[in-house]
Amino acid sequence: MKEIxxxxxxxxxxxxxxxxxxxxxxxIPCNLYGEKKGENGLPEAMAFSIPxxxxxxxxxxxxxxxxxxxxDGEAHKAVMKELQFHPTTDAVMHVDFYEVNETKPITIGIPxxxxxxxxxxxDGGRLSQAVRTLNVTAPYKQIPAVLDIDVTELKLxxxxxxxDLKFEGLEISTPAQVVVCSVKATRASRSAxxxxxxxx
Numbered sequence: 001m002k003e004i005x006x007x008x009x010x011x012x013x014x015x016x017x018x019x020x021x022x023x024x025x026x027x028i029p030c031n032l033y034g035e036k037k038g039e040n041g042l043p044e045a046m047a048f049s050i051p052x053x054x055x056x057x058x059x060x061x062x063x064x065x066x067x068x069x070x071x072d073g074e075a076h077k078a079v080m081k082e083l084q085f086h087p088t089t090d091a092v093m094h095v096d097f098y099e100v101n102e103t104k105p106i107t108i109g110i111p112x113x114x115x116x117x118x119x120x121x122x123d124g125g126r127l128s129q130a131v132r133t134l135n136v137t138a139p140y141k142q143i144p145a146v147l148d149i150d151v152t153e154l155k156l157x158x159x160x161x162x163x164d165l166k167f168e169g170l171e172i173s174t175p176a177q178v179v180v181c182s183v184k185a186t187r188a189s190r191s192a193x194x195x196x197x198x199x200x
Contacts, residue, residue, distance in 0.1 A: 001143050002063050007070040008050035019094070026052050028092050032069065032078060034099040046071065052092065059083065059092055062111055066140055067097065077101065079108055079140065100140045107173050109133035110143060112180060116152035120183030125156040129181045134162065135173040142169040149180065156183050 008030065011018070019029040031045040048071045058065050058080060069076045078097035086093055100106050111133050121127050134147055147167060154160060163176035 001066050001140055002145055003068055004058055004065045005068040005070070006050055006054040006058070008048045008054075010072050011047040011049055014047050022049050023091075023093070028052050028055055028095060030095045030097060032071070032076060032097045032099060033081075034076075048072075050095070055092060055095065059095075063145060064108060064110055064143075066100065069097065077140075079106060102141050103139055105137050105171075106140055106143075107135055107137040108140075108143065109135050111146050113146045113148050114151050114181055115148055116150050118151045118154040118183050120154055120156035120158065123156045124186055125183040126186050127151065127154075127181060128184050130179045131174070134165075134180070136167070137171040137173050138169055151181060154181070154183050156185060158183060 011022075011029065014029075022029055027049040028051075030048050030050055032048065033045050058067060064079070067078050067080065069078050076097075076099055078099050080095060081098045082096040083092060084094040085091065098106070112129070112131060114127070114129060118125075118127050136143060136147070144167075147165075149160065149165065151160065159182040160180045161176065162172055162174050162178045162180060165172060165180070
Protein backbone atom coordinates (compact mmCIF):
# COMPACT_ATOMS: atom_id res chain seq x y z
CA MET A 1 0.00 0.00 0.00
CA LYS A 2 1.09 3.56 -0.69
CA GLU A 3 1.85 5.86 2.23
CA ILE A 4 1.12 9.54 2.73
CA UNK A 5 1.83 11.92 5.62
CA UNK A 6 -0.67 14.37 7.12
CA UNK A 7 -0.70 16.33 10.35
CA UNK A 8 -3.43 17.71 12.57
CA UNK A 9 -4.34 18.98 16.01
CA UNK A 10 -6.42 17.54 18.83
CA UNK A 11 -9.87 19.03 19.20
CA UNK A 12 -10.59 20.82 22.45
CA UNK A 13 -14.33 20.75 21.81
CA UNK A 14 -16.61 18.35 19.96
CA UNK A 15 -20.22 18.45 18.81
CA UNK A 16 -22.07 19.82 15.80
CA UNK A 17 -21.52 23.50 16.57
CA UNK A 18 -17.76 23.07 17.05
CA UNK A 19 -17.48 20.92 13.93
CA UNK A 20 -19.35 23.50 11.84
CA UNK A 21 -16.98 26.22 13.04
CA UNK A 22 -13.96 24.07 12.12
CA UNK A 23 -15.22 23.51 8.58
CA UNK A 24 -15.59 27.28 8.14
CA UNK A 25 -11.86 27.50 8.96
CA UNK A 26 -10.97 24.87 6.33
CA UNK A 27 -10.53 22.07 8.88
CA ILE A 28 -12.08 18.59 8.77
CA PRO A 29 -13.19 16.98 12.06
CA CYS A 30 -11.71 13.48 12.44
CA ASN A 31 -11.57 10.59 14.89
CA LEU A 32 -8.76 8.09 15.32
CA TYR A 33 -9.83 4.72 16.73
CA GLY A 34 -7.10 2.58 18.30
CA GLU A 35 -6.84 -0.79 20.02
CA LYS A 36 -7.53 0.66 23.47
CA LYS A 37 -11.15 0.10 24.51
CA GLY A 38 -13.34 2.13 26.83
CA GLU A 39 -15.71 1.00 29.57
CA ASN A 40 -18.42 0.26 26.99
CA GLY A 41 -16.12 -2.23 25.24
CA LEU A 42 -15.84 -0.08 22.10
CA PRO A 43 -12.54 1.33 20.78
CA GLU A 44 -11.68 4.72 22.25
CA ALA A 45 -11.50 7.61 19.81
CA MET A 46 -9.10 10.55 19.71
CA ALA A 47 -10.83 13.64 18.29
CA PHE A 48 -8.68 15.85 16.08
CA SER A 49 -8.83 17.98 12.95
CA ILE A 50 -6.88 18.09 9.68
CA PRO A 51 -6.72 20.91 7.10
CA UNK A 52 -8.98 19.98 4.17
CA UNK A 53 -6.11 20.72 1.76
CA UNK A 54 -4.06 17.86 3.26
CA UNK A 55 -6.88 15.35 2.90
CA UNK A 56 -7.69 15.97 -0.78
CA UNK A 57 -5.07 13.57 -2.16
CA UNK A 58 -6.18 10.80 0.22
CA UNK A 59 -9.92 11.24 -0.32
CA UNK A 60 -10.16 12.06 -4.04
CA UNK A 61 -7.93 9.26 -5.28
CA UNK A 62 -8.48 5.71 -6.55
CA UNK A 63 -5.46 4.65 -4.48
CA UNK A 64 -5.68 3.35 -0.93
CA UNK A 65 -3.18 4.87 1.48
CA UNK A 66 -1.63 4.09 4.83
CA UNK A 67 -1.66 7.49 6.50
CA UNK A 68 1.34 8.58 8.56
CA UNK A 69 -0.64 10.73 10.92
CA UNK A 70 0.98 13.27 13.24
CA UNK A 71 -1.36 14.81 15.82
CA ASP A 72 0.20 17.38 18.17
CA GLY A 73 3.58 15.71 17.66
CA GLU A 74 2.30 12.16 18.27
CA ALA A 75 2.92 9.74 15.39
CA HIS A 76 0.31 7.17 14.34
CA LYS A 77 -0.15 4.87 11.34
CA ALA A 78 -3.76 4.60 10.22
CA VAL A 79 -6.16 3.87 7.37
CA MET A 80 -9.35 5.70 6.47
CA LYS A 81 -12.37 3.57 7.32
CA GLU A 82 -15.33 5.92 7.00
CA LEU A 83 -15.99 9.18 5.18
CA GLN A 84 -18.99 11.47 5.49
CA PHE A 85 -19.77 13.83 2.61
CA HIS A 86 -22.13 16.81 2.41
CA PRO A 87 -25.31 15.58 0.64
CA THR A 88 -25.37 18.41 -1.94
CA THR A 89 -21.80 19.75 -2.27
CA ASP A 90 -19.87 16.44 -1.84
CA ALA A 91 -17.48 18.28 0.50
CA VAL A 92 -15.85 16.06 3.14
CA MET A 93 -17.63 16.54 6.47
CA HIS A 94 -15.95 13.97 8.72
CA VAL A 95 -13.33 11.20 8.57
CA ASP A 96 -12.81 8.16 10.79
CA PHE A 97 -9.32 6.66 10.90
CA TYR A 98 -8.33 3.30 12.38
CA GLU A 99 -4.85 2.78 13.77
CA VAL A 100 -2.80 -0.05 12.26
CA ASN A 101 0.43 -1.86 13.04
CA GLU A 102 2.65 -4.33 11.19
CA THR A 103 1.16 -7.48 12.75
CA LYS A 104 -2.57 -6.81 13.24
CA PRO A 105 -4.69 -7.79 10.19
CA ILE A 106 -6.99 -5.12 8.75
CA THR A 107 -9.84 -5.43 6.26
CA ILE A 108 -9.87 -2.85 3.49
CA GLY A 109 -11.12 -2.42 -0.08
CA ILE A 110 -8.36 -2.56 -2.73
CA PRO A 111 -8.80 -1.60 -6.43
CA UNK A 112 -9.02 -4.40 -9.00
CA UNK A 113 -6.98 -4.22 -12.22
CA UNK A 114 -7.79 -6.53 -15.13
CA UNK A 115 -4.73 -7.55 -17.16
CA UNK A 116 -4.44 -9.25 -20.55
CA UNK A 117 -6.63 -9.53 -23.66
CA UNK A 118 -9.42 -12.00 -22.92
CA UNK A 119 -9.99 -14.88 -25.34
CA UNK A 120 -13.68 -14.06 -25.34
CA UNK A 121 -12.93 -10.49 -26.49
CA UNK A 122 -10.76 -11.86 -29.31
CA ASP A 123 -13.82 -13.95 -30.28
CA GLY A 124 -15.98 -10.82 -30.51
CA GLY A 125 -17.32 -10.50 -26.98
CA ARG A 126 -17.18 -7.55 -24.59
CA LEU A 127 -15.31 -7.57 -21.28
CA SER A 128 -17.43 -6.30 -18.40
CA GLN A 129 -15.99 -5.48 -14.96
CA ALA A 130 -18.65 -5.91 -12.28
CA VAL A 131 -16.70 -4.68 -9.22
CA ARG A 132 -13.97 -2.08 -8.89
CA THR A 133 -12.66 -3.11 -5.47
CA LEU A 134 -12.39 -6.26 -3.37
CA ASN A 135 -12.17 -6.42 0.41
CA VAL A 136 -9.03 -8.17 1.63
CA THR A 137 -7.74 -8.97 5.10
CA ALA A 138 -4.05 -9.02 6.06
CA PRO A 139 -1.45 -6.97 7.97
CA TYR A 140 -1.18 -3.69 6.06
CA LYS A 141 2.43 -4.33 4.95
CA GLN A 142 1.21 -7.37 2.96
CA ILE A 143 -1.59 -5.53 1.17
CA PRO A 144 -0.75 -4.41 -2.41
CA ALA A 145 -1.78 -1.12 -3.99
CA VAL A 146 -3.88 -3.02 -6.59
CA LEU A 147 -5.15 -6.56 -7.12
CA ASP A 148 -3.96 -7.78 -10.54
CA ILE A 149 -6.26 -10.29 -12.25
CA ASP A 150 -5.22 -12.03 -15.48
CA VAL A 151 -8.20 -12.35 -17.85
CA THR A 152 -6.29 -13.78 -20.86
CA GLU A 153 -7.99 -17.21 -20.69
CA LEU A 154 -11.49 -15.84 -20.01
CA LYS A 155 -13.78 -17.17 -22.76
CA LEU A 156 -17.01 -15.89 -24.27
CA UNK A 157 -19.92 -16.23 -21.84
CA UNK A 158 -17.64 -17.06 -18.89
CA UNK A 159 -17.11 -15.22 -15.58
CA UNK A 160 -14.45 -14.84 -12.91
CA UNK A 161 -15.85 -14.99 -9.38
CA UNK A 162 -14.14 -14.17 -6.10
CA UNK A 163 -14.00 -17.93 -5.45
CA ASP A 164 -11.69 -18.29 -8.48
CA LEU A 165 -9.09 -15.86 -7.09
CA LYS A 166 -6.10 -16.37 -4.81
CA PHE A 167 -3.53 -13.82 -3.69
CA GLU A 168 -0.53 -14.85 -1.63
CA GLY A 169 -0.72 -13.65 1.97
CA LEU A 170 -4.23 -12.22 1.56
CA GLU A 171 -7.64 -13.43 2.68
CA ILE A 172 -10.40 -12.18 0.39
CA SER A 173 -13.30 -10.95 2.53
CA THR A 174 -15.71 -10.21 -0.34
CA PRO A 175 -18.25 -13.09 -0.65
CA ALA A 176 -17.04 -15.97 -2.85
CA GLN A 177 -20.05 -15.88 -5.19
CA VAL A 178 -19.52 -12.23 -6.24
CA VAL A 179 -18.76 -11.89 -9.97
CA VAL A 180 -15.64 -9.80 -10.62
CA CYS A 181 -15.74 -9.73 -14.43
CA SER A 182 -17.23 -11.52 -17.43
CA VAL A 183 -17.11 -11.64 -21.21
CA LYS A 184 -20.57 -11.00 -22.63
CA ALA A 185 -21.73 -11.95 -26.09
CA THR A 186 -22.27 -9.12 -28.59
CA ARG A 187 -24.29 -9.03 -31.80
CA ALA A 188 -21.05 -9.51 -33.76
CA SER A 189 -19.98 -12.54 -31.69
CA ARG A 190 -23.44 -14.14 -32.01
CA SER A 191 -23.35 -13.60 -35.79
CA ALA A 192 -19.89 -15.13 -35.99
CA UNK A 193 -21.02 -18.14 -33.94
CA UNK A 194 -24.09 -18.60 -36.15
CA UNK A 195 -21.95 -18.36 -39.29
CA UNK A 196 -19.62 -21.01 -37.88
CA UNK A 197 -22.55 -23.35 -37.22
CA UNK A 198 -23.89 -22.80 -40.74
CA UNK A 199 -20.48 -23.60 -42.22
CA UNK A 200 -20.44 -26.90 -40.35
